[in-house]
Amino acid sequence: MLTKKQHELLMFIHERIKETGISPSFDEMKEALDLASKSGIHRLITALEERGFIRRLAHRARALEVIKLPQQATTTAPPQGRHAFKPQLVDTDRSMSPPIPANEARELPVLGKIAAGTPIEAIQHERERMIVPESMLGAGEHYVLEVQGDSMIDAGIYDGDYVIIRRDTTANSGEIVVALIMGEEATLKRLRRKGQSIALEAANPAYETRIFGPDQVQVQGRLVGLIRRYH
Numbered sequence: 173m174l175t176k177k178q179h180e181l182l183m184f185i186h187e188r189i190k191e192t193g194i195s196p197s198f199d200e201m202k203e204a205l206d207l208a209s210k211s212g213i214h215r216l217i218t219a220l221e222e223r224g225f226i227r228r229l230a231h232r233a234r235a236l237e238v239i240k241l242p243q244q245a246t247t248t249a250p251p252q253g254r255h256a257f258k259p260q261l262v263d264t265d266r267s268m269s270p271p272i273p274a275n276e277a278r279e280l281p282v283l284g285k286i287a288a289g290t291p292i293e294a295i296q297h298e299r300e301r302m303i304v305p306e307s308m309l310g311a312g313e314h315y316v317l318e319v320q321g322d323s324m325i326d327a328g329i330y331d332g333d334y335v336i337i338r339r340d341t342t343a344n345s346g347e348i349v350v351a352l353i354m355g356e357e358a359t360l361k362r363l364r365r366k367g368q369s370i371a372l373e374a375a376n377p378a379y380e381t382r383i384f385g386p387d388q389v390q391v392q393g394r395l396v397g398l399i400r401r402y403h
Contacts, residue, residue, distance in 0.1 A: 174223070174242060180205055181216045182225050186238045193348055193395055194327045195236035235328040276306040280336070282316045286350060286360045288329060289321025289379065304336060308397040313339040315393070317350065317360070324348070324360060327375035329398060335360065336397035341390070348395040354388050363391070 174182065184204045188196040198210045207213060217236070220226045225242075229235035281298040302316050319333045327348065329335065343349045345365040351372055352358050361372035364381075370389045373381045 174220075174225075177205060177212075178216055178219055178223075179242060181213070182220055182238070182241070185226065185236055186241060189236075189238060192346060229328070277303045278306055278309060278314075280304050280314050280316050282318065282334070284317065285320045286317040286335065286358055287321050288319045288324040288331070288360045288374075302334065302399075304397070304399070308336060310338070310396065314396070315339065316399075319360065323374035323376045323379040325376050327362070329360070329375070330400070332400075334399040334401070335395055336399065337393035338396045339393045341392075343391045343394050350392040350395075352390040352392050353384065355390070358392065360395070363389075 181201060181204075184201065185195055188194075188200070196204070198213050201207075201213045202210050205213070205216075217226065217228075221228065225238065225240055227237050227239055229237060279301050280303075282300045282302050283298055304314075304316070315337055316334050317337060319329055319331060319335055322331055324330075329348075337350055343363050345363060347363055348360065349363045350358060351361055351363065353372075359372065361374060361382075364371040364373055366383070368386055370384050370386060371381050372384070372389070
């Protein structure tokens with residue numbers, strides 16, 4: 173049984189991951205629950221973790237994963253091992269869909285590397301294929317890119333991770349997207365609309381936000397999931 177504050181925090185984390193793809197910061201949680209300090213948030217998160225509702229993903233900033241919600245009686249533990257899938261980012265379009273059997277998966281093309289740092293050349297052709305759980309996907313066409321660089325580490329996206337992208341040409345302000353810059357360079361960044369301009373924001377203070385005109389940036393897809401391989 174959860175306390176009122178524990179329930180409020182769990183649902184806030186769940187809804188924020190659905191909306192943005194990453195868990196909220198401690199400051200955002202503190203403000204949302206109207207608490208005086210972040211120590212209260214630490215206690216609530218520890219309590220939720222001990223009760224099996226969330227877990228922290230090691231060595232990743234702001235990396236919380238919702239395992240179950242209060243109305244869910246059970247949850248299935250993810251596979252463990254060297255090549256275990258580590259899904260963190262949630263597909264918002266499937267959040268209200270019926271549960272998908274754990275053994276269902278889809279084969280997706282890996283289209284090369286995407287820069288999470290200084291933009292590199294545009295997306296390459298298919299180089300291999302990867303099996304991805306259906307629970308991480310939704311309607312539409314998807315593909316996988318390998319992350320190169322560290323500009324999105326505060327969003328829990330690290331060099332060598334594999335990001336799952338839903339192919340799309342539009343995105344809401346605040347979403348993490350694959351952006352093609354002036355038809356030549358592809359990068360993984362958070363998109364912000366600022367009047368007639370488009371800002372591509374890093375999630376690492378070492379990198380500056382880049383501003384472009386509306387005709388200089390083309391959205392190639394939206395981030396819906398992440399997989400990390402352990403070697």
